[in-house]
Amino acid sequence: MGLALAMSAELVGVTELRPVDSEDSPYTYAFKVQCTSCRETHPNFVELTAYETHSLSGSRGDANFVWRCKSCRRESSASFKTKPVAYTAEDSGTWxxxxxxxxxxxxxxxxxxxxxxxxxxxxxxxxxxxxDLQQGEWFDYDEKAGEEVTITEVKWQIRRS
Structure with missing residues (x-):
């Protein structure tokens, strides 16, 4: 099944918003995870990056994230299908x-x-x-343009892709 991390934000004076994500400096994605078999939700956020892989048991290949549910013991996995794309000024206010x-x-x-x-x-x-988007907003000043640049109303959504 495919899932997508979607965002919505109001951009003023900025464009090309994206996570800093490279092999030298991988972005860590933190998610709450739920088993689709028994519906148990892990109590903590789990972390994964696009540049780290783990082996699946039974030599079934690799994935960026491998998790065994503590309740039903089922092994699950997740892998990145795409690299992160930029959220642009044209996207402002939309998902x-x-x-x-x-x-x-x-x-x-x-x-x-x-x-x-x-x-x-x-x-x-x-x-x-x-x-830093942890507070759901970011403010700075563009010296050359002489105007404030802002990212506000940052919201996240996980949806089927």
């Missing part, structure tokens, strides 16, 4: 899938933003590399 995952035997039910995001000034292309 957009940022990254897609292939999941087997589990569902992600909630996302917790962690780590840095990056965006660009819509006026002059200046890059902001340490955008």
């Amino acid at each position: 957009k899938n940022i990254v897609e995952l292939e999941v087997r035997g589990l569902e992600f039910t909630e996302f917790e933003v962690q780590g840095d995001w990056t965006c660009k000034s819509a006026a002059n292309g200046a890059v902001y590399e340490e955008v």
